Amino acid sequence: MVIKIRDLSFTYPNNHRGLIDVSLDIESGKKTAILGVNGSGKSTLLYHLNGITLPQTGSVEVLNMDVKEKNLRKIRREVGFLFDYPDHQLFSTTVYRDIKFGLDNYKYPEKQKDECIRKAARALRIEELLEYPPYQLSLGQKKKVAIAGLIVLEPSIILCDEPFSGLDGYTLIYFKELLNDWVKEGKTIVFSTHDVDLTYEWADNVIILRDGKVLKSGTASEVLTKEETYLEAGLVKPMLYDLFQDSEYKPQNIREAKEHLSKKFAY
Numbered sequence: 001m002v003i004k005i006r007d008l009s010f011t012y013p014n015n016h017r018g019l020i021d022v023s024l025d026i027e028s029g030k031k032t033a034i035l036g037v038n039g040s041g042k043s044t045l046l047y048h049l050n051g052i053t054l055p056q057t058g059s060v061e062v063l064n065m066d067v068k069e070k071n072l073r074k075i076r077r078e079v080g081f082l083f084d085y086p087d088h089q090l091f092s093t094t095v096y097r098d099i100k101f102g103l104d105n106y107k108y109p110e111k112q113k114d115e116c117i118r119k120a121a122r123a124l125r126i127e128e129l130l131e132y133p134p135y136q137l138s139l140g141q142k143k144k145v146a147i148a149g150l151i152v153l154e155p156s157i158i159l160c161d162e163p164f165s166g167l168d169g170y171t172l173i174y175f176k177e178l179l180n181d182w183v184k185e186g187k188t189i190v191f192s193t194h195d196v197d198l199t200y201e202w203a204d205n206v207i208i209l210r211d212g213k214v215l216k217s218g219t220a221s222e223v224l225t226k227e228e229t230y231l232e233a234g235l236v237k238p239m240l241y242d243l244f245q246d247s248e249y250k251p252q253n254i255r256e257a258k259e260h261l262s263k264k265f266a267y
């Protein structure tokens with residue numbers, strides 16, 4: 001297990017309990033969704049995984065390191081964080097400088113930096129934006145720049161807070177493919193979302209939160225195929241699950257469903 005969380009609780013200064021007795025394991029080399037309605041504690045949990053928030057009670061272990069002040073530099077070298085709003089992580093005068101920031105921070109040899117920046121920009125198809133000021137970019141472009149700034153350090157774990165919100169159809173497909181490629185390379189993706197359809201189609205493992213507590217966790221096929229789970233979590237059923245609920249055939253994605261229905265209704 002690449003992340004181990006034990007008895008983690010977190011109370012905000014106004015006494016709101018953001019997390020209550022959370023214990024979890026997150027598998028390496030998989031896409032794990034943290035799923036739940038608004039305010040269920042998804043971001044609060046994600047912030048604990050690279051020490052943006054430190055545990056008040058209980059423990060978080062990432063890559064065999066305790067998430068504690070003394071390990072944060074090493075942990076953040078391996079664990080990248082993609083915020084829901086890219087403006088939270090873009091602050092340099094040009095895209096190039098923004099991507100370079102992590103390399104400067106981790107004291108990469110000066111000679112290697114330019115090559116690393118251009119490689120990350122190529123992967124995100126933003127080479128033509130390198131001299132732009134980030135504030136002039138669209139949301140999708142900003143997300144790409146934020147991701148380039150992450151992958152330039154080649155982290156082994158990538159945490160994404162609502163990574164797909166606000167993206168148009170093709171950009172969304174592109175992001176999903178990019179994240180799939182990383183997982184094929186052995187990286188671990190942990191993402192928060194309230195999108196049940198996306199989670200049903202795309203996640204390997206799922207953690208469902210409600211009111212700061214873990215309601216269910218396991219593989220997507222274990223967790224997302226029980227009617228009562230949706231009721232307890234306050235979530236609407238995924239469209240594919242709902243559509244094929246009474247059928248023996250359970251497609252995992254729209255493409256499979258389309259093929260199945262085309263055969264069934266062919267004449």
Ligand SMILES: Nc1ncnc2c1ncn2[C@@H]1O[C@H](COP(=O)(O)OP(=O)(O)OP(=O)(O)O)[C@@H](O)[C@H]1O
Nearest residue numbers: 012014016018036037038039040041042043044045
């Ligand atoms: N700084 C804060 N001070 C007090 N309460 C907070 C603070 N940040 C979050 N909370 C509360 O903690 C709970 C969990 O918040 P969190 O942002 O983790 O939820 P979430 O599941 O990510 O929600 P969303 O899907 O709306 O982003 C919410 O009830 C929220 O109001």
